Amino acid sequence: MFLYIGCTLLLASVSILDTSLGEVVFRCPSCAAERQAGCPERRTPCAELVREPGCGCCPVCARQEGETCGVYTARCSTGLRCYPKPGSEVPLQELVQGHGRCGRINDGESKGSKENGADSAEFLDHSEVSLTDAIPEGRKTNGQRNEAKDLAVIRLRQTEQERQMSKGPKQPHTPEVSKRTRLKPSLCQKQLDQVLEKISMMHIHDEKGPLEFLYTMHMPNCDKQGLYNLKQCKMSVNGQRGECWCVSPSTGKPIPNSPVMRGDPECNLYYNENEDPVPQK
Structure with a gap:
């Protein structure tokens, strides 16, 4: 359910993804006039209007810098992206649960994503959503669906999350420590x-x-x-x-x-x- 499409859906790039996978892009279908006509009237002013989460057609207020964001929320405003906490071991889960924060996009972000590894997980706020790391230099994408490749990305992501969560400082195995650490x-x-x-x-x-x-x-x-x-x-x-x-x-x-x-x-x-x-x- 969480790999969405076009006008902003899920997201996340994790370090273990091999850049040879390229970029998987999905698009939302266009909105028919009758769909837009059925949208509720906005009661409060917005700094910027965006399409609602998923592939909905109704306008909602974009989230501003510093506001919480995630899969179930509205997109971040233009020039912003939804990021998990720096160094998070479960960035995908944070964004699914709406614990991300809208932050400014760095100029050299796409170029540095291959080097930054796990910190590059993000919720993209563009008309197209990349589910892998940045495209290797000199390589282009035609935007076609590649679903087998996408499932491989999901599996790798989850495997890496489980591996990271299994790490951690070794502590003496005592009943007190075990009770504190096992939630x-x-x-x-x-x-x-x-x-x-x-x-x-x-x-x-x-x-x-x-x-x-x-x-x-x-x-x-x-x-x-x-x-x-x-x-x-x-x-x-x-x-x-x-x-x-x-x-x-x-x-x-x-x-x-x-x-x-x-x-x-x-x-x-x-x-x-x-x-x-x-x-x-």
Whole structure:
């Protein structure tokens, strides 16, 4: 679900990717007039309008420098990109969970991406999205889909993340240290890991290619504490906004009597914190 397309989708370049893979580019389909006509009227002014996340057709306010960003948020403003924290061991996961920050694009960034390695992971805010490292000098891309190559990128990314997470300073093996260092993953984190695992195991099923199946998968939207965000949404496909619904932060189950709609269901109106105690970690 997280490899998106065109007007900004996912993202990330990780150091282990061999530059011989070149660049994999995807484009969103154009928006028909009837799609744009159905967009809600904007109530607040924006410094810049961009297409909504995924391949939706409605305009939203672009995120400004220093604001949080990620897969589920609006794109960063012109001249900015969404970056994970410098040196992060799980940059892809940070961007999926919306923990990135909009920052200015460095002039020599594309040239230095091959040297910078893991710090080059990013959420691209252009009409085209590269899923690998920068194109080697002197090499051009024709923008055609290469889905087998893209799946290889996903698998390599996940393998590298797991390898990096397995590293770390060696500490004495004592019950106290083990208890401190082993954090029990939340339900949302477990579900997210399961989706990423499914994607990493994908094969090309037919002539459509595996990316057709990514859109059918729901990647949970977790907050910084590992709980479910109140609003969960499906990807926008073919210019049509994905459905959104409200869930319990602790269980991820739909909130009774809350709407399912292609827009903002205003989940705060249906959530009662007293009826949904947050589990202790």
